[in-house]
Amino acid sequence: MSPLFFSSHSHSNGFQLGCGHGLPGIFACLKGAAVIHFQDFNAEVLECLTIPNVNANCLKKSQNLATDVADQAELRFFAGDWSEVHQILPHIVTNGKDTNYSPGPDQSAGYDIIFMAETVYSISALPSLYKLIKKCMSRPHGVIYMAAKKHYFGVGGGSRRFLSVVEKDGVMAASLITEVADGSSNVREVWKLSFK
Numbered sequence: 699m700s701p702l703f704f705s706s707h708s709h710s711n712g713f714q715l716g717c718g719h720g721l722p723g724i725f726a727c728l729k730g731a732a733v734i735h736f737q738d739f740n741a742e743v744l745e746c747l748t749i750p751n752v753n754a755n756c757l758k759k760s761q762n763l764a765t766d767v768a769d770q771a772e773l774r775f776f777a778g779d780w781s782e783v784h785q786i787l788p789h790i791v792t793n794g795k796d797t798n799y800s801p802g803p804d805q806s807a808g809y810d811i812i813f814m815a816e817t818v819y820s821i822s823a824l825p826s827l828y829k830l831i832k833k834c835m836s837r838p839h840g841v842i843y844m845a846a847k848k849h850y851f852g853v854g855g856g857s858r859r860f861l862s863v864v865e866k867d868g869v870m871a872a873s874l875i876t877e878v879a880d881g882s883s884n885v886r887e888v889w890k891l892s893f894k
Contacts (some may be wrong), residue, residue: 704793711772711789713737713834714891715780715817715827716777717819720748722813722843727756735809742778763819772853782824784833793832807837814832814842820848828863832870835893847884857887869894 711733714723723734736752738744742788752773776783784790791808812831818824831842849856875888 704888710810712811712813713787713789714813715830716814717886718743718750718815719751721751722815724755726753727752727771727773728812729789731771731811733774733789734808735772735776735789736776737776737778737787737847739777739785744775744777761816764780779879780823780830784830787834789813789834789836791835796875804833808840810836810840810845812840815845816847818844818857819853821854823861824855824863828860828867831891838893840892842889844891845886846889847886849884851884858891864891 710726710731712723712731713735714720714724715737715740717723717736720736723736727734729746734746735750738748756771756773763821771820778786789807789809812835814827814831817827844857844860846857846860848858861872864872870891871894872889872891875890877888878886
């Protein structure tokens with residue numbers, strides 16, 4: 699099964715960090731994810747932007763079904779800083795030192811897919827972000843899809859700066875999915891990360 703494909707029988711769960719408009723999470727919901735959680739630093743972003751957008755797109759009646767798409771998925775929203783938000787998330791790997799941790803039949807350990815878009819712009823936030831995704835990603839098959847500019851001018855972050863944090867730790871592998879260069883603006887990239 700392709701990591702971005704969620705069948706209607708899927709038990710996959712997804713988490714969108716720094717969600718803003720929530721488009722990747724909405725896509726996962728529409729493709730049949732069982733759980734989609736959205737996180738942003740600001741509660742106002744969730745209240746004024748994410749939730750209305752999720753409602754407009756996921757609460758529409760499905761053409762083939764008599765139920766809302768959202769009735770088939772658990773949709774939740776969390777506000778907080780990356781260094782602390784793990785304390786309120788329900789799908790966290792509780793034993794961070796044991797990479798072979800396996801949840802019991804009624805437990806969830808980590809998210810199957812984590813989406814991040816435009817989250818790696820601040821150099822000072824990169825270590826907290828990386829620690830959070832390691833706590834949130836299911837093992838051993840979880841994946842992260844990160845879309846970002848190669849470099850954020852004026853703030854110093856970017857996809858390559860974040861990947862240097864990942865590479866230094868040595869527990870995840872990264873592969874470039876695509877690069878978008880229009881010739882007039884900064885190069886954007888989509889990366890896939892997973893545990894080695």
